[in-house]
Amino acid sequence: MRLILVLTLLAGAAGTIHASLDEARAEPNLEKRSNLALANAVAALKEAREAYRGGDSQMTMDKISELEESVELGYDSLVKTGKDPRKSPKWFKRAEISTRDLLRSMESFGHDMSFTDRPMLDKARERVQQIHDELLTGLMEGKHK
Numbered sequence: 438m439r440l441i442l443v444l445t446l447l448a449g450a451a452g453t454i455h456a457s458l459d460e461a462r463a464e465p466n467l468e469k470r471s472n473l474a475l476a477n478a479v480a481a482l483k484e485a486r487e488a489y490r491g492g493d494s495q496m497t498m499d500k501i502s503e504l505e506e507s508v509e510l511g512y513d514s515l516v517k518t519g520k521d522p523r524k525s526p527k528w529f530k531r532a533e534i535s536t537r538d539l540l541r542s543m544e545s546f547g548h549d550m551s552f553t554d555r556p557m558l559d560k561a562r563e564r565v566q567q568i569h570d571e572l573l574t575g576l577m578e579g580k581h582k
Contacts, residue, residue: 457473457476457477457480458474458477458503458506458507458510460473461473461474461477461507461510461511462510467514467515467517467518468514468515468518468527468528470510470511470514471510471511471512471514471515471528471531471532472511472528472531472532474507474508474510474511474514475507475508475511475531475532475535475536475539476535477503477507478503478504478507478508478511478535478539479535479538479539479542481500481501481503481504481507482500482501482504482539482542482543482546484496484500485497485500485501485504485546486549488500489546489549489550489554494554494557497557498557501557501558501561502561504539504561504565505560505561505564505565508536508564508565508568509564509568511532511535512532512568512571512572515528515529515532515572521579522572522575522576522579523575523576523577523578523579524579526576529572529575529576530576532572533569533572533573533576536565536568536569536572537569539565540562540565540566540569543558543561543562543565544562546558547559547562
């Protein structure tokens with residue numbers, strides 16, 4: 438009985454986070470969509486840590502993929518606004534700060550992982566770093582790729 442309750446709670450929690458990414462995709466305001474997606478990335482990283490501590494490598498990989506997908510959605514949403522990051526920096530700066538903080542947390546998570554498990558995080562960390570660099574370049578030079 439206890440196992441069923443735990444599994445039900447875990448399934449509900451996983452659905453809630455996934456619903457947050459769907460909620461972000463459904464947001465018509467591109468800046469708010471970016472913000473929601475990046476908030477979901479932070480939540481996905483937290484859940485990836487919890488899954489890793491629990492020994493669930495498949496859930497860890499799924500959450501890392503969700504994190505990467507969320508950051509991509511956040512960045513793509515800002516690019517789609519067509520705004521110049523230097524002239525309208527508010528949302529771009531928020532995204533830059535969010536990705537910077539996310540990179541720090543990912544670095545910490547990588548140190549907590551065993552050496553053999555770290556590659557599952559490397560691809561996502563590289564992509565988040567690339568997006569962070571593009572956001573920073575846009576803020577400094579007034580353009581984005």
